[in-house]
Amino acid sequence: MAIRERMSGNEAVAHAIKQINPDVMAAFPITPSTEIPQMVSTFIANGDIDTEFIPVESEHSSMSATMGACAAGARAITATSSCGLAYMWEVLYVAASDRLPIVMAVVNRALTGPININCDHSDSMGARDAGWIQIYAENNQEAYDNYIQAFRIAEHPDVKLPFMACQDGFITSHAVENISLIETEKVKEFVGSYEPENFLLNADMPMAVGPYANSPFYMETKMNQRIAMKNAKKVILEVAEEFEKISGRKYGLFEEYRMDDAEYVIVIMGSAAGTTKEAVDELREQGIKAGMIKVRVFRPFPGAELAAALENAKGIAIMDRAESFSGCGGPLGSELKAALYDAKNESTTVNYFYGLAGRDYTVETACGIYQDLIDYVSGKQEAEQFKYIGLRK
Amino acid sequence: MSKATDISKINEHSPYYDMTPGNQIYGGGGSRKFCTGEWRTKTPVIDWEKCTQCLLCTPVCPDSCIPVKDGKREDFDLDHCKGCGICERVCSFGAITMKEGI
Numbered sequence: 001m002a003i004r005e006r007m008s009g010n011e012a013v014a015h016a017i018k019q020i021n022p023d024v025m026a027a028f029p030i031t032p033s034t035e036i037p038q039m040v041s042t043f044i045a046n047g048d049i050d051t052e053f054i055p056v057e058s059e060h061s062s063m064s065a066t067m068g069a070c071a072a073g074a075r076a077i078t079a080t081s082s083c084g085l086a087y088m089w090e091v092l093y094v095a096a097s098d099r100l101p102i103v104m105a106v107v108n109r110a111l112t113g114p115i116n117i118n119c120d121h122s123d124s125m126g127a128r129d130a131g132w133i134q135i136y137a138e139n140n141q142e143a144y145d146n147y148i149q150a151f152r153i154a155e156h157p158d159v160k161l162p163f164m165a166c167q168d169g170f171i172t173s174h175a176v177e178n179i180s181l182i183e184t185e186k187v188k189e190f191v192g193s194y195e196p197e198n199f200l201l202n203a204d205m206p207m208a209v210g211p212y213a214n215s216p217f218y219m220e221t222k223m224n225q226r227i228a229m230k231n232a233k234k235v236i237l238e239v240a241e242e243f244e245k246i247s248g249r250k251y252g253l254f255e256e257y258r259m260d261d262a263e264y265v266i267v268i269m270g271s272a273a274g275t276t277k278e279a280v281d282e283l284r285e286q287g288i289k290a291g292m293i294k295v296r297v298f299r300p301f302p303g304a305e306l307a308a309a310l311e312n313a314k315g316i317a318i319m320d321r322a323e324s325f326s327g328c329g330g331p332l333g334s335e336l337k338a339a340l341y342d343a344k345n346e347s348t349t350v351n352y353f354y355g356l357a358g359r360d361y362t363v364e365t366a367c368g369i370y371q372d373l374i375d376y377v378s379g380k381q382e383a384e385q386f387k388y389i390g391l392r393k
Numbered sequence: 394m395s396k397a398t399d400i401s402k403i404n405e406h407s408p409y410y411d412m413t414p415g416n417q418i419y420g421g422g423g424s425r426k427f428c429t430g431e432w433r434t435k436t437p438v439i440d441w442e443k444c445t446q447c448l449l450c451t452p453v454c455p456d457s458c459i460p461v462k463d464g465k466r467e468d469f470d471l472d473h474c475k476g477c478g479i480c481e482r483v484c485s486f487g488a489i490t491m492k493e494g495i
Binding site for chain 2: 097098099100160197198202204205206207208209210211213216217219220221223224228
């Protein structure tokens with residue numbers, strides 16, 4: 001029987017860590033992810049788990065120590081947010097190219113500056129090209145579920161890539177919600193033990209990790225990373241299918257909400273998807289064919305799959321919670337528009353920015369976006385690209 | 394556990410699918426086959442008449458390029474010597490000279 005509980009997103013991830021009992025956690029506190037290592041430290045102090053906790057002096061060190069532990073053969077984890085993730089930057093790429101299946105809980109927070117501690121996706125979106133798998137949670141349940149699935153995906157022999165399990169800072173990480181937990185034995189059985197084929201502490205087969213690869217080798221290395229990332233798409237779906245058997249909860253690359261005959265569609269990520277669903281329900285009551293797609297997996301990016309799901313949409317609003325200052329779109333907007341172009345999708349598509357650094361995104365906000373789409377499609381208004389939603393004028 | 398990597402088969406002609414994940418190299422001693430000597434711009438030359446076999450040069454070589462056999466140093470391992478010149482500095486008898494070029 002599943003366990004009914006109520007906890008915050010950070011508690012949910014910490015609880016998953018307690019159930020999995022990884023070998024090593026190296027972490028440095030940063031709001032809003034601080035609670036995760038804090039709670040894990042408490043579990044260790046209480047003797048609940050025997051994870052080796054490495055207190056470090058910075059995030060550059062936490063990622064480096066996690067990498068070292070993982071290369072040594074340990075199941076190694078960390079957690080961070082915002083500037084902490086930025087401080088890991090250099091090492092993120094090394095972890096990916098060295099093919100170390102580290103699992104990192106990312107509690108999304110705006111990057112400074114101006115200094116701000118609230119949610120947006122600028123931290124992990126900035127790291128989108130580092131070669132890590134990225135999965136985003138809508139709520140506490142998903143933060144817990146994604147975290148448990150992360151290890152199976154990252155450690156899969158066809159993948160061997162590091163993994164960011166992302167959730168929205170404060171909105172998800174600190175808000176307490178009802179949650180359905182899986183029994184610890186079932187979690188342990190599902191995740192399994194980490195038995196790497198090769199590891200630095202194996203005295204029978206010494207090995208070199210991360211050797212110098214100059215121009216004759218670098219592109220071949222990247223191609224192998226790309227293949228692993230492509231394989232991850234298949235593995236994510238396989239693991240989700242198995243996860244459904246123990247949890248009853250279904251996961252895919254993205255979630256389609258009332259998309260069957262949807263004409264006006266918001267494509268969004270993270271906690272704002274829940275708010276958007278409420279708007280969809282309200283508009284459906286009024287007979288408006290609204291729908292929503294929540295992108296769960298951002299890396300690998302399910303471009304072709306999203307384009308197929310949007311085939312019949314008349315108006316699409318792609319919502320970015322991170323500015324990229326390209327002047328022609330945010331990360332999700334740019335990538336999805338490229339995928340729609342390749343799929344020869346001719347619908348009216350706009351890319352908006354919302355919720356930067358914790359700016360409210362309400363049901364009314366979402367309804368306003370659907371109204372924009374209706375006006376654009378009907379020709380009442382010319383489509384306006386790259387709007388800042390909720391900007392004071 | 395993987396087999397020891399035959400690094401002679403990973404070279405500038407290897408396709409990507411013949412490379413290990415993360416370029417990991419299994420089995421020890423692989424660096425012997427990596428000739429760092431080609432990085433050198435100056436080359437140590439020993440004058441055996443001045444050399445007293447004091448062996449001060451051997452432990453200071455950062456690349457272990459001064460082999461010792463039966464208590465006596467042998468000639469430089471120029472496949473791996475990067476030409477740093479530390480041996481020349483440490484030699485008290487002027488037996489080692491750095492020559493321009495490789």
